[in-house]
Amino acid sequence: xxxxxxxxxxxxxxxxxxxxxxxxxxxxxxxxxxxxxxxxxxxxxxxxxxxxxxxxxxxxxxxxxxxxxxxxxxxxxxxxxxxxxxxxxxxxxxxxxxxxxxxxxxxxxxxxxxxxxxxxxxxxxxxxxxxxxxxxxxxxxxxxxxxxxxxxxxxxxxxxxxxxxxxxxxxxxxxxxxxxxxxxxxxxxxxxxxxxxxxxxxxxxxxxxxxxxxxxxxxxxxxxxxxxxxxxxxxxxxxxxxxxxxxxxxxxxxxxxxxxxxxxxxxxxxxxxxxxxxxxxxxxxxxxxxxxxxxxxxxxxxxxxxxxxxxxxxxxxxxxxxxxxxxxxxxxxxxxxxxxxxxx
Amino acid sequence: xxxxxxxxxxxxxxxxxxxxxxxxxxxxxxxxxxxxxxxxxxxxxxxxxxxxxxxxxxxxxxxxxxxxxxxxxxxxxxxxxxxxxxxxxxxxxxxxxxxxxxxxxxxxxxxxxxxxxxxxxxxxxxxxxxxxxxxxxxxxxxxxxxxxxxxxxxxxxxxxxxxxxxxxxxxxxxxxxxxxxxxxxxxxxxxxxxxxxxxxxxxxxxxxxxxxxxxxxxxxxxxxxxxxxxxxxxxxxxxxxxxxxxxxxxxxxxxxxxxxxxxxxxxxxxxxxxxxxxxxxxxxxxxxxxxxxxxxxxxxxxxxxxxxxxxxxxxxxxxxxxxxxxxxxxxxxxxxxxxxxxxxxxxxxxxxxxxxxxxxxxxxxxxxxxxxxxxxxxxxxxxxxxxxxxxxxxxxxxxxxxxxxxxxxxxxxxxxxxxxxxxxxxxxxxxxxxxxxxxxxxxxxxxxxxxxxxxxxxxxx
Numbered sequence: 001x002x003x004x005x006x007x008x009x010x011x012x013x014x015x016x017x018x019x020x021x022x023x024x025x026x027x028x029x030x031x032x033x034x035x036x037x038x039x040x041x042x043x044x045x046x047x048x049x050x051x052x053x054x055x056x057x058x059x060x061x062x063x064x065x066x067x068x069x070x071x072x073x074x075x076x077x078x079x080x081x082x083x084x085x086x087x088x089x090x091x092x093x094x095x096x097x098x099x100x101x102x103x104x105x106x107x108x109x110x111x112x113x114x115x116x117x118x119x120x121x122x123x124x125x126x127x128x129x130x131x132x133x134x135x136x137x138x139x140x141x142x143x144x145x146x147x148x149x150x151x152x153x154x155x156x157x158x159x160x161x162x163x164x165x166x167x168x169x170x171x172x173x174x175x176x177x178x179x180x181x182x183x184x185x186x187x188x189x190x191x192x193x194x195x196x197x198x199x200x201x202x203x204x205x206x207x208x209x210x211x212x213x214x215x216x217x218x219x220x221x222x223x224x225x226x227x228x229x230x231x232x233x234x235x236x237x238x239x240x241x242x243x244x245x246x247x248x249x250x251x252x253x254x255x256x257x258x259x260x261x262x263x264x265x266x267x268x269x270x271x272x273x274x275x276x277x278x279x280x281x282x283x284x285x286x287x288x289x290x291x292x293x294x295x296x297x298x299x300x301x302x303x304x305x306x307x308x309x310x311x312x313x314x315x316x317x318x319x320x321x322x323x324x325x326x327x328x329x330x331x332x333x334x335x336x337x338x339x340x341x342x343x344x
Numbered sequence: 345x346x347x348x349x350x351x352x353x354x355x356x357x358x359x360x361x362x363x364x365x366x367x368x369x370x371x372x373x374x375x376x377x378x379x380x381x382x383x384x385x386x387x388x389x390x391x392x393x394x395x396x397x398x399x400x401x402x403x404x405x406x407x408x409x410x411x412x413x414x415x416x417x418x419x420x421x422x423x424x425x426x427x428x429x430x431x432x433x434x435x436x437x438x439x440x441x442x443x444x445x446x447x448x449x450x451x452x453x454x455x456x457x458x459x460x461x462x463x464x465x466x467x468x469x470x471x472x473x474x475x476x477x478x479x480x481x482x483x484x485x486x487x488x489x490x491x492x493x494x495x496x497x498x499x500x501x502x503x504x505x506x507x508x509x510x511x512x513x514x515x516x517x518x519x520x521x522x523x524x525x526x527x528x529x530x531x532x533x534x535x536x537x538x539x540x541x542x543x544x545x546x547x548x549x550x551x552x553x554x555x556x557x558x559x560x561x562x563x564x565x566x567x568x569x570x571x572x573x574x575x576x577x578x579x580x581x582x583x584x585x586x587x588x589x590x591x592x593x594x595x596x597x598x599x600x601x602x603x604x605x606x607x608x609x610x611x612x613x614x615x616x617x618x619x620x621x622x623x624x625x626x627x628x629x630x631x632x633x634x635x636x637x638x639x640x641x642x643x644x645x646x647x648x649x650x651x652x653x654x655x656x657x658x659x660x661x662x663x664x665x666x667x668x669x670x671x672x673x674x675x676x677x678x679x680x681x682x683x684x685x686x687x688x689x690x691x692x693x694x695x696x697x698x699x700x701x702x703x704x705x706x707x708x709x710x711x712x713x714x715x716x717x718x719x720x721x722x723x724x725x726x727x728x729x730x731x732x733x734x735x736x737x738x739x740x741x742x743x744x745x746x747x748x749x750x751x752x753x754x755x756x757x758x759x760x761x762x763x764x765x766x767x768x769x770x771x772x773x774x775x776x777x778x779x780x781x782x783x784x785x786x787x788x789x790x791x792x793x794x795x796x797x798x799x800x801x802x803x804x805x
Contacts, residue, residue: 056456077433084422085744318445
């Protein structure tokens with residue numbers, strides 16, 4: 001099999017998708033988290049400020065989801081079909097939530113009426129929570145494994161998705177995004193809103209630490225296949241170690257009010273957790289909970305080598321471009337958020 | 345209950361048709377914005393700054409709905425058309441990935457600067473962002489049309505596997521990208537989009553002129569819109585002809601359906617209006633005898649391949665539907681040429697804005713390119729049936745195997761509800777934005793010599 005730098009092409013594409021999902025989590029994670037916290041802010045001005053804190057960037061952040069989806073379609077079309085048709089109803093709800101979230105942000109500021117704004121505030125907050133929760137639920141089920149038969153067909157039903165482990169992962173995702181969002185907002189605000197957010201950040205970090213501990217224990221006890229790789233490669237234990245150290249660092253930096261550092265660490269922990277997930281999964285993408293032989297590996301699902309090579313080239317050209325204008329936009333809107341006549 | 349196939353087709357058709365209201369407007373408005381802001385930078389005239397900022401706000405509204413409804417399409421391939429996804433992933437996937445990384449990231453990234461950056465960045469950087477957003481939306485269309493064109497005229501691939509496990513694998517990327525219909529269809533789609541956006545700009549301008557509000561601004565935006573529209577309308581005649589040529593060469597059954605032509609040995613007529621009785625295989629109406637023969641073969645007496653040449657199972661069933669949508673699209677295209685040429689002539693005579701009846705027509709004409717864009721796609725996609733990938737994969741084979749009719753019905757009802765609500769909100773907010781009008785900046789309000797009294801009276805407080 002053809003390799004680049006010792007790794008075969010499906011593995012490269014697996015890494016690309018992992019990178020895109022991580023990018024999506026790190027970027028859209030904070031604006032989804034900010035949305036989930038939206039109703040904690042009571043005053044109209046506070047709500048406008050937190051909305052405008054994500055205003056210029058949320059749309060660009062969401063693009064990472066579109067690209068990750070496209071990358072999965074392109075690289076592993078078999079998985080794309082199986083995954084999305086299996087999660088049919090959850091994904092439909094996810095799509096509708098994405099629509100509601102986008103229009104809530106866009107429509108809210110268009111009219112001054114209190115009921116109008118309140119309606120969109122609720123819609124924005126609820127849809128942000130829904131999106132995060134559903135993402136976590138899908139992730140939890142992928143970690144846990146799905147009842148998939150030989151023909152790669154899903155044999156469960158809607159209730160299969162709502163197993164306790166997947167629900168726990170959904171809550172963990174929510175808590176992580178909320179923490180991530182709260183840290184982002186505290187960096188972007190000042191005065192009384194800032195003071196309020198410092199309290200909120202503390203509470204979010206407690207919520208996340210609780211979820212983190214529960215998830216770690218549940219994974220060790222109930223999902224043994226996720227820890228398989230560590231037995232063969234003990235050096236990988238560095239990763240959970242980094243995750244725990246990072247978590248402690250988030251807490252320490254929040255306590256000493258170094259929010260930018262805390263934000264970097266919450267990006268790191270998000271990456272760490274997703275890398276752990278990827279290691280547990282590799283070389284499979286969909287793990288069959290009924291029979292390991294029915295799992296779908298990246299090799300069974302991959303597009304042709306030619307197609308993968310073309311797309312790796314596209315990714316190699318495109319990624320620096322995307323990163324450069326992401327940096328440009330974040331740099332343009334750096335500093336504390338201020339309201340003006342073009343604001344939401 | 346209807347079958348999964350019918351429900352999935354209805355759902356895809358509905359969601360994509362609704363989505364397609366917005367991207368053409370974004371693409372067309374993007375170009376108009378580049379022109380408006382460019383004129384402002386070149387001349388420094390405040391009126392162009394005002395209309396640029398006014399249209400940026402409407403652009404944001406349209407773009408937002410376009411993005412939100414567009415993501416649906418991407419994921420529907422996986423949810424409802426899993427077999428199709430597996431079949432085309434190797435090919436379609438790279439186009440979609442390229443769209444995301446080259447186009448969508450570009451437009452969404454710079455959109456933030458376009459919307460919120462007016463006071464944050466220099467004029468030049470803002471103008472650059474406007475251009476990037478406009479280019480991004482065009483690139484988006486490029487990759488999507490390439491992917492769709494590959495479905496119409498597959499090229500640069502080979503088939504691996506067999507039956508429902510088969511898939512198309514790319515053998516030549518550039519041959520795939522520049523498949524026989526890509527260029528013609530892309531130019532046809534893009535110019536249709538320029539028409540959609542420019543007619544919206546003219547419609548709003550004409551409305552202000554009729555209401556006697558923001559006269560100066562209204563005339564400025566109308567002229568920008570008209571300059572785009574007249575060029576686009578004329579070019580569309582050319583790209584439309586080119587598209588028909590590729591159809592006659594690569595999808596003869598579609599062309600035959602467009603003109604209701606059955607008998608392969610007969611001379612093919614071209615209808616101005618007509619009706620196809622598919623059951624008795626008879627087409628009646630007002631026609632140019634031998635017109636289609638002339639267009640495809642350059643001779644009024646040459647026979648053209650008819651629907652009979654294709655077995656009934658392999659050709660579109662809704663012949664009259666394809667016929668009607670195609671003919672209405674062409675009729676609208678011709679109307680747009682007449683309308684824009686008339687407007688340019690009157691502008692040259694300096695009488696354009698005095699004709700209230702014409703302004704009324706332009707207020708309503710915003711619907712024409714929209715309808716034509718929709719109809720064109722209906723003809724193209726229904727005319728492609730029963731194939732989802734022409735000649736290779738049938739629509740009925742492309743479904744997700746495990747999805748049930750209940751599930752699709754649920755999501756279809758959900759989308760219907762959400763989209764009706766979305767459309768109502770869109771019209772409401774668009775109407776409010778238009779009645780609010782452009783914010784006329786202060787340095788111009790003091791510049792009263794160039795400012796009509798009527799206009800001042802209408803500045804919203």
